Structures are given as structure tokens and as C-alpha cells.
Amino acid sequence: MINRATVYRVLEKSNHTDRAGRAVDIFLIILITVNVICVVLETVHWIYARFQLVFEIIDMLSVAAFTVEYVLRVWSSVEREPGQPALSQRLRYMVSPLALIDLLAIVPFYISYFVVFDLRFLRVMRLLRIFKLTRYSTAMTMLLDVFRQEASAFFAGFFILVVLLILAASGAYLVEQEAQPVKFGSIPDAMWWAVATLTTVGYGDVTPITPLGKLFGACVTIIGIGMAALPAGILASGLADQLRRKREALSQQYRRALEDGTIDAAEHAALEAFRKDLGLSRALADEILHSVQDGPHRSRARHCPHCGKALSRASD
Amino acid sequence: MINRATVYRVLEKSNHTDRAGRAVDIFLIILITVNVICVVLETVHWIYARFQLVFEIIDMLSVAAFTVEYVLRVWSSVEREPGQPALSQRLRYMVSPLALIDLLAIVPFYISYFVVFDLRFLRVMRLLRIFKLTRYSTAMTMLLDVFRQEASAFFAGFFILVVLLILAASGAYLVEQEAQPVKFGSIPDAMWWAVATLTTVGYGDVTPITPLGKLFGACVTIIGIGMAALPAGILASGLADQLRRKREALSQQYRRALEDGTIDAAEHAALEAFRKDLGLSRALADEILHSVQDGPHRSRARHCPHCGKALSRASD
């Protein structure tokens, strides 16, 4: 019989030493990836016509696997805090974002038996299974962290962008409406031009043609590109900042481990786990270790002349 | 009867604990947003035809509300420095940027009764009411701060961009004029191509067609993209810098509050108000608090071994 604690450990706590956990993780990652590729390829008519059966079998098996996964996760979620009542714990787990994503990955399949939907829409909905990868992706986690932390700056950037879009579209509407009554016939119509211009996509399907419109368009473009790039810049800078802090944290751990002069096996394992948790590459970790290790001339600057203890860490 | 001091407090000093002030703020933000949406939708013919009356009523009510708001603000502005003469204070308030924006939001409505204007232009002018949001937006305030601080670098970036635009347009005019006498017939004409190219919008309505023109265009593009992105880069870097300084300021406040080992209710309220003033998200504040709190190994490095006082703050 299946042990609930084992299921919980394999599914949720799979660290880098647990073999069964890693196998399940890899199996699920491959299954999700195969699903996404299938949904994309299914929309190509001749591929669908030729491999319809294959696609359907893969979908069946995937839904079955994801359903089992979901049920097991809900069932074993009691193990999170063993003392608590089972039902309330399971309900709390079921409304967590990751559990909702898991549910969203299977529920359209079952609904389609009861309700008649646009089949094409339903098939594409399966693409949402891609979000199941969030669980395994340091990238996604890091991005979500940056979003949460830089939320106010991000919102500020978007707010400024929206104001700019509205003003650009209104101006273009005023100066171009008579010359191009279809493309600049209203502010919402002109918005399509404003978005394409301020994001520097510039399709060219809508462009100002009057001299005044071109002058206005040129001014808006020159002023606007700086602000349209703001959310991007904030995100990139936030990500770089977070990486720097992670690097700094790892560097500190190395320094602490090196305080007795050497890194033993236990320390090495702990540092490796910490590095993987942070999602830093091994090459970077090696460089950090190197920069912490080498440096008698460094330590001289960073140690108090009285007690020999470090005075200030290098603002590395 | 209305108390002038109360009006002033509700309108101008609404912090996050004053209920009436918050209600007025939220009402005005919603009203401004509704106004902007109306102006945008009015330009769509069929929507305007069907809902003309609704739009006109909303406009009437908005102008009324904004007029009352403006009058009350001017009237109560005396409370800013209670001892001063009332008239001079009101005049000084009326020429402040925020008051001018408020005036600009209502004055076109009244002017239209005396002077005959292009109605379409007048209606779109109401979009300027969007700037009334400046009062409530940390984003706008922060951006204006960055503009003021990085003004010289920003001006430098724009100056270089303008020089580059003129040189690019002149070169393209010289090499392409004969092949495309309409699109590259003069330097101002060629400027439209230069703007679209150097900002990387690239509509494609004007492109060089001669081999020499393409060679010149390719060189200009490769050299130019770096410089066209300069103002954007300066703005983004300035904003990131300001955020970093704000984070540092909050971090310092946390550290001071934690000097006695704990954050009591009064300290917590003060820190929350400070955080909101800075416009930082709660998630970020929590992370900062966490990094300040955890860290016996950190404090060891940052305190003098003799007196226990901090020697150098972490360049976080």
C-alpha cells in the first residue's frame, strides 16, 4: 500500500538527492513539454489530419497522469503540517496558486463531456498546462519575486505608458483624422498606431501621412521611446539586483564556511544545495568561491587591525 | 457651516488615516478616470451617437465637481501658512503647477460659451484632465524627480540624438534624393526616415533603395541605435538609482527601529507611513526588514569590535 508521507516527500519535497522525487519531476516536466508541443502542432492542419490518433492518445494519457498527480498532491498535502485537521489542510492546499494551475490543466477535459464548447478554443486552453512548469522553474519564481518587489515601480512605469499612449493617440487623431478617416477615425483606432509606435514595433500598416501628423509622430516617438522602455528597464534592473543579492548571499556563505580555513564534505553539500536553491550557475559559484578564497591582500583591507576580524565586507 | 481648516485638511493633507480625505481622493480619481474614458469613447461615432446624452451629463457633472474642488482648494489654501495675508497666499497657490492643471481642466468648458472653437479640438482638450492624477500618483512624482535630477544627462542625450538625426537625414538626402525625389526631397522629408530608423520603429513606408543609400542606412542604424536609446537608458538608470536610494532609506529606518531589539506599534505605524511616502511595495519592505533582522553574521562584520558600534553600513 502507498504510504502518504512517502508520496508527499516524492511529490513536494524532492530535493536533489531523492531519486524517486527527481524521477517524478523529470517525468512530469517531459510530459508537460510534450503536451505543449502537441497543442502547437495540432493546429497545423496536415499534421493533425495525419496524427490525430496519436494526439488524442497523448492527451488521454496526460490527463490521466495529471489527474493522478493532482489527486495525490491533494491527498498527501495533509503531511505539510501533520498535526492539523486533514480536510481544512486539503482545502487550503486546493486554493493555493500551484494547485489551481494543476486543476486548470485537467478540468477543461472533463467539462467538455458535459458542456458543448468551441472545440478549437478548448484545445488551445490546454496550453495553460505550460504554467505547471512554474513549480520546477527558478526563472519563473525569480520573475514573480521581482514582480512582487518592484510592483510599485512597475505599476508606475505602466501608468506613465498608458497616459502617454492616450495622449499620443489623441494627438494623432486630431491631426490625422481628416486625411485618414478610417485608420485615425477615433482615439481607439489611433491607439493601434500609438502602441505600435511607442513600443517601437512599427508595423507600418498605419502611419501618419500629413506633414503635421509626421511632425507630431516624430516628436511623440522621440519623447516616448524612453518611457515605453521603462517597465522593461525596471524589470531588467530588478532582476539584476536580485541576482546580485543572491550572489552576495552565496559569497557570504562561502566566507563563513571558509572561516576555519577549509570546506569539508558536509559544508560542500550544504553550499551546493544553497547554490541550487538560489538558481545560480556552477560557473558563477566557482568564480565567487575563487574571489573569496584568493586574496591575502584583500583580507588585509577588510580586517580590523586590532582583533583581526573583518571590518567591512567587499561591496562585491 | 463649512470649516476652512477641515476643508484644507480633507483636500490637501489626506494621509492614510483620515477617512474623509481618502474618500474625496478616491472619488476624484474615479471621476478623472471616467472623464478620460468618456473622451476616448466619444470619438467613436456609433458610441457617441447612441450615448450622447450620457456623455454630456457626465461632462456637466464633472465640470461642476472640478469647479467646486478648484474653488475650495483656492479658498482653503490660506490654511497652508495661517499667519500670512489671505489674498497673496491664494494667488501664490493659483500659479502653482497643480493648481494650473486644475484650472486647465475646467476652463475650456467655460470658454466655449464665449468663444467659438473647433468643437472636436475642445472635446479632446478635456483629456488634459488626466494630469490631475499627478497629485495622487507616486509614479508621476518619482518620474518628475528623476527628470529634475538627471536633467543635464537627459538634455545631453537628447542633444546627441538631435545632432545624429540631422546628420542621418542630411546624408540620406544626399544619397537618395535622385532615386526618391518625393520621400527624400529635402532634409525635413528625410528626417521622417531618420526618426523612424534611429528610434528603431522602422515603419517601412520610407526606406533607402539605392545600394549607396542602403549602405549609409545600415551604418547609421548600427551606429545610431546606441545613442537613440541613451535618454531611455538614462531615465531607467536614474529611476533604478532612486529606487535603490529609497530602499536604502527604508532599510536604515528599519535598522534604527530595531536598535532596541524590537519594533513596537508606534514604530510600525511610522515605518508604514514612511514606506507609503516612498512608494515602495509591501513585499519589498518585508524583504528589506527580513534582511535587516536576520543576520548575526552580518552585524559582526559591521560593528566595531571595541565599542560595538556599526563601522560601515553594508552597501546593500
Added chain:
Amino acid sequence: MINRATVYRVLEKSNHTDRAGRAVDIFLIILITVNVICVVLETVHWIYARFQLVFEIIDMLSVAAFTVEYVLRVWSSVEREPGQPALSQRLRYMVSPLALIDLLAIVPFYISYFVVFDLRFLRVMRLLRIFKLTRYSTAMTMLLDVFRQEASAFFAGFFILVVLLILAASGAYLVEQEAQPVKFGSIPDAMWWAVATLTTVGYGDVTPITPLGKLFGACVTIIGIGMAALPAGILASGLADQLRRKREALSQQYRRALEDGTIDAAEHAALEAFRKDLGLSRALADEILHSVQDGPHRSRARHCPHCGKALSRASD
């Protein structure tokens, strides 16, 4: 009679207190700007037809003024190092970049009397007078400094971009040549597409049409945008770095001036001159002064507990 030392001081050493020097500077800046505007407007046929005489008079007077300026600068350049022989000093000045730009601004005018040139080319050449502004622009100076300092990184970025362009063009040539023998007929032809794509300009006049070409184009675009933005990123980061160092330098000067507790008139004038030399805005300087002044809690962290002297400056 004109005093050579006075001429030298007015022309070359005009600081912000010398009235005559400032007047000459402003006159020359306006004259250069008028010249640039004239050259741009001359290329518009109807403007040239109507104002030909005005343009010619402005050009005459400008050349006269720039010639007098050039002669006076060469003549007075002896004052740079008063003890040295005059001729060698003048020759050394004449080959300096700024003097060559000054010469370039007037020499085409005189050449046109002896040699028959393409008139249109000659007229546009007058645009080079825009570089005379270099003398007055902190922006240009700062950009040149960044170029010199980040030269190796910049060259690296361009080298990588060129390699990428060649590989992208070659790949597109291989997969698209048969489908579009004109647009992708050779690697130089395909280069036009590669430049437009990797710089994200994307005119759309040349795009891959075969499935393989689109796949290759998509891959190249996704991989390439990161690298095409490298020179821009290096430039922006270099400029931000330089601004940071300038800010730090000003901050240090403020701190030194404040060591005796106050900034007297002489210190204030020196700090203002330093600020203008650095090209920093007054708003930024005020903020720096503020952050240096306020902060008893800061100074505690930055002063040695034994002697009271600063231990480590804030990495502001």
C-alpha cells in the same frame, strides 16, 4: 588696439563670471544654430526659392564671423603658455581637434571659389558646423569621455555585432536565395535584411518568405536582439557610471566644505563652479548637499569610535 591676452581670455577661458566671454559664447551658439537651421530649410524647394537672398546673406555673415573667430583663436593661442615660441604654439593649436572643426566650418566656402563642386553637396557640408557646438556642450564632452574609457568594451560589442550580422546574412542567403533571388541574391544583399532585423528596425521591405527562412529568421532575431543592444547597453551603463562618479566627486567636495560645519560664500562659489564643470543639474546638487548635510544617524555609522574621523564613505 585689441589686447591679445584679453582676446584669449574672452574666447577660450570664458568661465561663468566673465561677461564678455559669455556674450561671445552665446552669440556663437546662436549663430551655429541659425546656420544649421538654414542648411536644413534650404533643401526645401519652395523655402529656398522664396528666401534665397536671406540664406545667402546669413551664410556670408556667418563665414565672416567664423573666419574672424578662427583667426583670433589662432592668433591668441600663444597666450596658452606665454613663454613658448609663438609659431610652434599656433601650429600646435591649429592641428587640435577643435581648431580643425573650426577650419572645416569655413574652408568649403573659400574652396568653392577655386574648385567647381557639386553645389548641393557643398551646401550640406555646412552642416558640419554643428560640431562647433562640441566646445560648449558638456554632453558631447561626456560622451567622448565614455567612448574613450569604454573603448575596449565598445569595440567588443561592435565586433560581436558584426560577426552576428555576417552569420545572419549568410544563413538567410543560403535558405532564401532561391525563393527571393533579388532580395537575398548575395550575402551583401542579405545584409540589409540582417541589419534591419538585428537592430529591431524591421522595415519590412525584405522579409523571409519560406518556412525555413522564417524559422531561421525567428531564431536569429531571438538570439540576436540581446547582442545588437550590447553597444547601446555598454554606452548607457558607461554614462551612468560616469554620472555616478561625478556625483560622488561633488558629494565629496560638499563633505569637505562642510567639515567646518558651514559653507561660506567662497566655498559656495567654488562648489558651484565645480558643479558646472561636472555638468550636473542644480536639482541634483541640492539633493546631494541635502543627503550630505542631514544625517547624524549616518555619520555615526561612518565615523571611527576612537578618533571620530570618518572610516568609510557611504557608497552612495
Added chain:
Amino acid sequence: MINRATVYRVLEKSNHTDRAGRAVDIFLIILITVNVICVVLETVHWIYARFQLVFEIIDMLSVAAFTVEYVLRVWSSVEREPGQPALSQRLRYMVSPLALIDLLAIVPFYISYFVVFDLRFLRVMRLLRIFKLTRYSTAMTMLLDVFRQEASAFFAGFFILVVLLILAASGAYLVEQEAQPVKFGSIPDAMWWAVATLTTVGYGDVTPITPLGKLFGACVTIIGIGMAALPAGILASGLADQLRRKREALSQQYRRALEDGTIDAAEHAALEAFRKDLGLSRALADEILHSVQDGPHRSRARHCPHCGKALSRASD
């Protein structure tokens, strides 16, 4: 007879003092560049028709030179660690990346005598010789270092970009398929639009035309540009970071050399070699030296008042 140690030193260890080594390096760099230019020009029909013989001779000679270079490198690679067995060392060298690039540069030429290939493909393959420049380019080396160090962040950025591309293409496929069954007929087809849009290339050959499609396209563009720029931002920030660390390292070397108050000839040569190893420009090095040298007021802040030793280096 040729001495193996000399060959090894000339080919592999050519520092900036060894004349023969530098001559060989410069000869090879010129040869590689000429090769790349030839391959590019060969694809232009009329150039190839006229200079076919020249191209063939250059190719012959180049292959000969590169073959000799490769054989000598493999032969002399034994000198790397003189004590080790020769064969295993040579094999180990032959599978190193640089040796594989060298092999790839010559092997297509020899293969073409045995196997019949598409001649055009084979000729373009010669462009891979451009990678032989990796050996001489600090730029390439630096970029590879940044890739290795920021690998996880880079992968994260690309993963997010791919997820975004799939979702954008699926959404566009759903809303535009009926209006444009050819251009948005399947998700892979729609992907071409998604790539062109999210990378802001925006060719304009495929654009949404339905109102719903434009709304979706606008939202995707605004949200997406931030994330499409992520890999670029990470790369640029990583490069800037590495440059900063290199600058810091050089600054530290200068400080150490200056500890005795002066930089003698030997120290100067060592610092120059170190600077070239780091790939920093001389202008930057001079500025660093300047900032280290000047500054009695700096050193006061960075030295302990008790023992006179540096307490904390400036986070320059």
C-alpha cells in the same frame, strides 16, 4: 630544424613582448579577415565572375596556412605540460574548443574532394573561419565568460520569452484565424507574428486586422516588450558587472604598486600586461591610476586612524 618549444611559445604564449609571436598573430588575424571578406564577396555574381581565380588562389593559400597552423599547434601542444605523455596531451588538445574551431576551418575543403556537396553551402561554410578570431578577441572571451556566469539568468530569460511567444501566438491564432486563415492558420504560423512583435522588429508583413486581434496584439506588445528585452538586459548588465570587477582588480593592483609611493619600471610593465590581459583601454587605466593617486582626502577616509592601514576600500 624547428624547435618545438619555440613553436609552442610563438603560437600559444605570444604575449606583448614576443615579436615573432605578435607577427604570427597579426598575420593570422589578417588572413582570417581576408577569408571572411572573400566569402562574402564571392556570393555577388559579377564579382565572382570577374575575380574567380583570385578567390580560388586565396582559398588554397589560406587552407594551406591554416593546415600548417593546425598541425604545428597539435604537434607543439606537448609543451603545455612537458612531463606528460605526448599522445594523450595531443588528443586532449585536439578536443579543446579552439582546436575544434581550427579543424572546422579546414576540414570542409578536404572533404569536398571525397564527398559531393552543395558547392554553395560548402563555400559559405568557410565563414565559420571567423570563429578562429575567438583566440585573439578579448570581446569574445569576455562574452563567453558572461554567458557561463549568467547562464541560469539567461536561461530563465529565454524560458520566459518562449512561454510568452507560445501564449501570444496561441491567442493571436484564436482571434485572427478566421479573418486571416493563411497568416494565422496555425500556432506555428502565428509564431512568426509573435516573434516579430515581441522582439519589436515589427516587419508589418503579418499584423492583426480584426478589432479583437488588435486589442490582443496591443496588450501582448505592451506586456511583452519588457520580457523580450530580458536576455539582452541580463547580458548587458552581466558585461557591465564584469567590466566593473576588472576595473576594480586593476585599481587594486595600482593601489598595491603605489604602496611604496611610486611605480617603478618593473611595476609599470607588470601593470601594463595585467591591463592588457583584462582587455581594458589605456584611457580607462589612466583614469583609474589618477583616481588612486590623487586623494589625500580619500586615503584619510580609508585608513585606520590607529595603524594607518586601509580599513575599507572605496567601492569605486
